[in-house]
Amino acid sequence: MRKLGIIGAMDVEVEILQGALAQPEVTRWAGMTFWQGTLQGLPVVVVRSGIGKVNAALCVQVLADRMGVTHVVNTGVAGALDPALNIGDIVISTEAMYHDITTGPLGDPRGQVPGMDVLAFPADPTMVAMARAACGRLGLPHRLGRVVSGDQFVCEDGVKADILQACGGICVEMEGAAIAHAAYRNRLPVVVLRAISDKADHSASMDYVSFEAKAAANCAALTQALAQALAR
Numbered sequence: 526m527r528k529l530g531i532i533g534a535m536d537v538e539v540e541i542l543q544g545a546l547a548q549p550e551v552t553r554w555a556g557m558t559f560w561q562g563t564l565q566g567l568p569v570v571v572v573r574s575g576i577g578k579v580n581a582a583l584c585v586q587v588l589a590d591r592m593g594v595t596h597v598v599n600t601g602v603a604g605a606l607d608p609a610l611n612i613g614d615i616v617i618s619t620e621a622m623y624h625d626i627t628t629g630p631l632g633d634p635r636g637q638v639p640g641m642d643v644l645a646f647p648a649d650p651t652m653v654a655m656a657r658a659a660c661g662r663l664g665l666p667h668r669l670g671r672v673v674s675g676d677q678f679v680c681e682d683g684v685k686a687d688i689l690q691a692c693g694g695i696c697v698e699m700e701g702a703a704i705a706h707a708a709y710r711n712r713l714p715v716v717v718l719r720a721i722s723d724k725a726d727h728s729a730s731m732d733y734v735s736f737e738a739k740a741a742a743n744c745a746a747l748t749q750a751l752a753q754a755l756a757r
């Protein structure tokens with residue numbers, strides 16, 4: 526039986542989904558509140574991890590060890606790196622990597638976790654295909670590609686340019702690669718779904734505040750559609 530772990534970093538990213546669970550069972554581990562219930566006929570656990578890579582990785586490990594999830598999705602907002610992305614558009618990860626791990630003097634490329642066998646942690650192709658089809662059904666503009674993550678809100682043109690040049694990627698956020706990394710280590714299929722809230726440049730702080738709620742709502746709708754597809 527499939528069971529989907531749904532992780533958002535912030536309240537705005539999970540509260541719509543929590544509200545959609547009938548009579549959820551609520552438990553706390555590692556300072557996080559886990560809401561277990563059924564979404565679109567699928568057993569799910571919805572959790573707000575808190576912001577950043579360590580919170581995100583911890584959250585996946587609790588989902589794996591204590592909740593028995595079989596799949597993981599990370600939903601939320603992101604800053605655009607690809608100029609073709611507009612605010613509200615959806616990004617579906619094909620893979621996720623860190624932009625803030627730098628062990629160049631050891632001979633590693635930017636983003637490489639020393640000793641790991643991959644630079645970017647892959648998304649599950651079946652979940653990617655389901656999310657893509659759901660975007661089509663919901664009429665949500667979307668792009669597939671690499672998500673880059675780090676413990677930094679990117680809101681300077683120079684920082685954005687540096688990340689793009691070093692890592693590529695179509696959007697930047699603060700948890701996706703850590704979630705994909707932890708899922709990879711636990712052999713759990715994963716996908717990162719993000720709605721664009723800003724352009725990760727000098728306009729980011731203002732746009733973020735204005736568009737965060739709309740972007741998060743788009744992503745919640747998509748996550749529900751993914752749950753529906755996984756329930757079949």
Ligand code: ADE
Binds near residue numbers: 602679698723725733
């Ligand atoms: N999440 C949403 N926008 C972001 C940005 N500009 N940088 C990092 N994480 C984000």
